[in-house]
Amino acid sequence: MSGFITIALIILVFIIIYQIGKASEYAGVIRGEEKVKAQTNRTIGWLLLAFFILGLYGIWVCHQLLKDKMLPESASVEGVNYDSMFSATMWVTGIVFFATQALLFWFAFRYQSTEKRKPYFLAHNNKLELIWTTIPAIAMAALVAVGLRNWMNITSEAPKNSQVVEIVGKQFNWLIRYPGKDGVLGKRDFRNIDDANNILGLDWKDKDNQDDIIVQNGELHLIIGRPVKLIIGSRDVIHDVGLAHFRFKMDAVPGIVTTLWFTPKYTSEQMKKMTGNPDFVYEISCDQMCGKGHYSMRGTVIVQTQAEYDTWMASQPSYYSGNNPDAKTTAPAADAKPQQKTDSVKAITMK
């Protein structure tokens, strides 16, 4: 019923607006077209000016309302450069934005048609063209220079002392693998995957796998001040490890390995204090459309001190121990399909 009333109302409003439109057309004919046109032109000129001024006010209001909802300061060391580059770009584009929009609306208002005005029939001026080609080119060159410097830094090799963690996406959660005591992630192959007892397809013949730890609740534990190198993969479709607080993201693509490294700057506890939000968590969002559960593909990052991390790590059983009761005799190749024994297969190796 209420739906019906709404629709009736909408139609009514439409009819009224339409009638107003029609009526003004007839009124124009009666009152003399030229006169009405001139008057309308003036009104529109004022409306445009009002639009611009209200727009500026709106921008200010929007900023006031939203500025407290934004991300806290960068949680990674590398993200600090990100933030400063972002504000530099904001300054450059912001100035251009206000200058050009102001000119646009001002010219429209100032040079609106009047009886007396004679347009200035200017068709070209090469000097002006040269100026406004060169200046943007220089500004862009500067932004590119800063951008590429930062880009080289963040895409360079991870520091030698980095912690290495593998993060693998699947519909619709994150699996995280730590290398264990030996510091090496063992080989895995997607054909070994079994949701019951080998979710990442670890190759049990590879001894390096025996101490690897797999965390299935999406918790990525990191150590404050210690660079971390993420080895990123996917089991099924493309996902993306989104780390907004750290100012990073990287796709997880089946069949290839991508990497990302950064240095956590604040522990989760510190962040709770800094933001004044006791529920604060670093979240990992999947940032590449991956199916119906895409929006719920959530992980968390827990940044800890070395001591806290060690305690947590010590309590984690290896995946091997949990899934291979009498490990030595199991035949892991059992579920691999025989017809796929080609040599050209790229087994993912992290060594």
Next chain:
Amino acid sequence: MSNEIIIQGPNVAHTIEGATEHHGHEHHEQHFIWKYIFSQDHKVIGKQFLVTGIIWAIIGALFSVFFRLQLGFPDSTFPIMEKFLGEWAKGGKLSPEFYYALITMHGTILVFFVLTAGLSGTFANILIPLQIGARDMASPFMNMLSYWFFFLASVFMFISLFVETGPASGGWTTYPPLSALKEASIGSGVGMDLWLIGMALFVISSLLGGLNYITTILNMRTKGMTMTRLPLTIWALFFTAVLGVLSFPVLFSGVVLLIFDRNFGTSFYLSEIFIGGKALPHIGGSAILYQHLFWFLGHPEVYIIMLPGMGMASEILSNNSRKPIFGYFAMVISLIGITVLAFLVWAHHMFVTGMSPFLGSIFVLLTLLIAVPSAVKVFNWLTTIWRGNIRFSVGMLFALGFVSMFISGGLTGIFLGNSALDIHLHDTYFVVAHFHIVMGVSAFFGMFAGVYHWFPKMFGRFMNNTLGYIHFFVTFAGAYLIFWPMHYEGIAGMPRRYYDYSAWESFKQFQNLNAFISIVAIVVFFAQLLFVLNFFTSIWRGRKVTVQNPWGSPTLEWTTPIRPGHGNWVGEIPEVHRWAYDYKDDGNGNDFIPQTTPLRPGEEAH
């Protein structure tokens, strides 16, 4: 505007009107079907593209209303939605599967069916022969085929909305493996096959059209119409067609390979996948290959959408400022620059796919380079209206809005084009804001400007001005209200294509904002219906055009009869003697000189 034609307006108009009638009589034998359905008249084909585009636009926009309801009010139910969507919105709550189907089809429809076919299909058809002085396209038959392939593509897309497993739902970019594997998503079933067939047909339509536009512009210009005398609309439509002809085949190949992977067991895009409880046999393909193929079209595509608007805005700004376009050659050169660079920046959509960082750097450089010709265009537009004598026709307002939106959206491109900034902004609402402002709204404004401006030529009547002004101000304000705050959400890292944010500690604070955006979006949706109403009622009931050249424009389309028949000019095609922007004092109190007027003794050509 008190020129000769207006002075003796009624007379001139009358004879011309009579001539058309006469012309119409000759064709009276022509059956309705050949005249209006399988017509080979470029003007009719243009209108067919336009009307089909409008229908698609309503569907696409309605989809956005549905998913905005979900985003704005995730805890509420809307029984009315169940009426429309049935099973997909049980109890008035959209299912996640169909949410994704809706955003996918919204993107596909608006990008391809409305802003590509509906925009350049319409204006290339209507304007090219009329503005260059030709009786029709080089191949009217191929031109007709172009529309009917588009129609067929539309049929496939439309059917896909009704199949049991739903339409494609992997995003308008349809990245595999998600789009390749039925196990990955129900939308990757029959719906996806129909999507792919629809797109393949669409490419054919676009190629047939594009080749025709290029040939026509190069070969069929009337006597005296040198390339440098062409209106900028024609230049823009020319490069639009060039972009399409060179890049759509690449999409076609990408689509065909995807069809193979889906149905014939090949592994172009698939490798090392475990899904639906089993490991798939595919080895050695590359999911990234598809993205290269897609974006090799995808980036030029955004300029295919943008250039017609740029051309029309140039024309309309100059005409309503009663001033020549400023920097004609700079405008042409920047169009060339944009066209060339548009082919060299595609990988800026792929900075975080694990692509080689060095390659990334090259694309950063080339991407930011494209900002230079874009800036040149903006400054030239600004100088065009500077010291003009500006008449705020509805078309003019949309052209001004076009420039405003292009500035706003182009500037955010500078953030995204810098990989070091994109690494945080990619696939967030910042990208959504960027491309809706620059492509969605700006290109739509170019299209509206063109429709309001050339409506008198298309139908011999005017659209209603008051409704046009309301349409403009509601849309202009609404667009900024919707998309401006989205930049904030994106900077805060809020990912795009999420069905619900309430479980996210980092993003749920934007709930009220999302509700606000949804409400504005619905208001703007209804404002567009006002346009549709105005458009269709004006075709039959709008104020009649009584003078041949109502906007006082120097270009050729206004030398045809008020309602031109097939063939456009009644007698000889007029000869051209000057450039398209000869706004100046003609000595008789007029502020422009038509292109057909010979140079006065001692007068210098432009």
